[in-house]
Amino acid sequence: MSAVSSVPNPFRLAILYIGFALARAGLIERERVVRTTDLAWPRIVTGVARMSKNAVDVAMVGSAVGVSAVAGVGFAGPFWGLAFAIGGGVAGGTIALVSQRYGAEAHEELGLAVRSSTLLVVVVSLPVTAAFWLIPGELIGLISSNERAIALGADYLKIVGLGVPFAGLNLVGSRVLVGADDAYTAMQVRAGGAVVNVVLNAVFIFGLGWGVEGAALGTVLSNVVAVAAFAVGLTRGALPGMGAFPVTIDPFGNYLDPGTLRDLVEIGAPVGARNLVWTVAEFPMLAILDVFGENTVAAFVIARRIWGIMNTPGWGFGLASSSLVGQELGTNDEASAEAYARDIIRFSVATYLVSAALIAVAAADIVVLFADSPDSPAIPIATNLVYAACVAVILQGVSGGAAGPLDAAGDTKIPFLSQLLGMFGGSIPLAYLGAAGLSVPSVTVPLLGVATPAVALAPLGYWGLYLAFLAETSIPAAINYARFRTGKWKAISQNYRPDAAAADD
Template identity: 30%
Template sequence: MSTPSLDRRILALALPALGALIAEPLFVLVDSALVGHLGVAELAGLTLASTLLVTAVGLFVFLAYTTTASVGRLIGAGHPDRALRAGVDGIWLALGVGALVAAVGIAVAPWAIGLLGGPDLSPEVAAHAVTYLRTSLPGMPGMLAVLAATGVLRGLLDTRTPLVVAGIGAVVNAGLNALFIYGFGWGIGGSGAGTALVQLGMGAWLVAVVVRGTRATLGPGFSLRPSLDGVGGGLRDGFPLFLRTLTLRVAILLTVTVAATLGEIPLAAHQVVNSLWGFAAFALDALAIAAQALVGRALGAADEGEARSVLRRTLTWGAGAGLVIGAVLALLAHPLASLFTPDDVARSAAATGLYVIAVAMPLAGVVFVLDGVLIGAGDGTFLAWAGVASLVAYLPFLWIVWSHAPRGPGQEAAAVAWLWLAFAVAFMLARGIATYLRSRGSRWLVLGVR
């Protein structure tokens, strides 16, 4: 395939995927804006509850990754029946996991909030957090079904449908939450209930799209009942990616823990930098999603040359996108920091951190794309071990920051710079070295052809 043609396919997948990735965080932003007008205690409670919810959803993102890769490979191999069977089983797995997480979460909500908030958590904030957690958790099966169904559609090279569903869901979420919170007077519980209903609706919509497409392709006689082997296989294939995601989450939590030891202002500045780092990562994740789908399709067709071509072009796009995003962050560092805090010292410290991640963005683009390529090839076991190795390699750098980073008045910017040099450069470089060396070999190509 010619380079311009491949570039068009990458962008045709990445741009709608980017829209869908950005639409989902709008749920949290809308909830924060609406709940914030109820009071400080309610907003603090939402912060604790949403942290737990986002962590849970993040840990099960493998439901999208594994279905994207497996469906893409099987379609490429000329087995649409097996591809759609894998997709249906992936959705059943998502519904089961979602129901289990919701049930356990509702039961242990007070304990989980108390553990996260610590001994100084006020009873009022804790009560609001538990209320939001318990009213929003019933939407977890829908949210995980969204991940699995989106993975199926991405494997079929359809990233537009998830974009439409995510966009409409974000709009409905805003209206429904406003009605429940203020119209019905349900308070923070109305926000959780509204979000849960929207998530269930989005899940039902995307599942219906997959079911309709499955029956149109394979006929109305195709069984939609779960296959025990298929569901078990999805869980088995997804477990390595669960571990890989867990190592990343541990690295993020440890970074926050070290940031808290640097002082109040560095911690606040870290939150600003971390928010913008996460937002910028959506664009790079969109390219990783395109790489997953295209590599899976190529290796399913046993076309190793095409898979290599996808690797080279998506790496180019990842580095280029990182360079552009980094340039924007560097140019707008101080204005962006000013949007988050009026404090001059915190603003300066945050801007320093933004300069650091601006330099690291091309590296991040390469790392994210390499992750996507190897996920598309079904190389989850390697990614799990690489995640563990990267976390172990990161710990000495975190220790250096914790023990030697400058502290005290006038040192806030330097402290933030040390912290983000450790995470955005050292940790990302460790991940990048491992995945790059893997991509230089041929083992991942063999794994993808099956």
């Protein structure tokens, strides 16, 4: 049992309550509830802290500067999302290699995986930082023609781009600890960074009057603080105030092992591409929303921030699945790996149901916090988008839960393709139909051999945006779960297990 089992945290207790209810119903094993919860709840808390931080950023900027600033930060959002696509991709390879090596007690190979991940994320992210610094206005201008929003978005992007390498390293450090069965320490570091971010933003935005630039600087500095904490803890084996780390990494070892770098790229590239789908999809989505007007853009940005908070169970259960399934695969126990995966999918969906219900009840009250006036026309639009998100996010539990074991096994191409299809085959086209005001064609449906009158449906309008949320999650959920059911991921994992790495050497 993990050391965090005795931590009297309300998040942990709430998740345990859900898990034990499922166990009493005979849907999952009670022992797996405890171990999964001990890995998942710290990551969920980290997600809540970081997503709440993002939401607070938007609320602060909206309150201090106005709707144009919210739109500007929203337009810069997908560019900043590149940091998490890059870092998340490398970190996806990191957790797969670390968890399997940790389960097999292959400590030397584990250290090599961490050093290689560090080098790879820095090399890939530096060109992105350079582009954001040199041409921020041109980049934001690709999405919108709103001059005020472009100017504010460019100011934000130029500064926040300095944090891209640190955001990637932050993710890698977190995945190392989660893969080594210690999500609690990772939570302390990253949630602490989120708290630092909120405090700095309050000082920079309201105290010094720096507006969107203050929000960007707070994000950069908070990531620097978190990366420094991970670096000290992993190289020394402990961090003052947080105790011992589960692994100690020699910073002076080999960083350029071709086999390890190849494995990181093979596993991580589809993970990064999957994250990139979300980011890239925001570009056409925001351009489409720009047709609706500034208030709709701001409403969508608000709804996505609230969506981020609702989606935090997936952070925990996805990584718990990757870690626990990976550890079982590392010991060649495929039956236990599949059992963990199946239980975590059910656990994840149940937790998403609770999360969505709570947000739906409070949606109207939450949305008001993001506007500079309770009479803002963006508020009712955002509220309805949040209701749509509450329905769609439940299917995210299936999608993310099924992707966890695939990621642990190195079978990362299918989750990427499913997300690609969900966004560009479903979500974006539906949003476009809404913006274009197009009608679904009238049809005549034969019924018992008699033709019924054609039914002309009204223009989609905002319904296009509501359905876009649903398509974004339902398509990946169906594909990822179908792939999990085939069991092919277990065979694929054999290529990345410690004994396979040793054979390559």
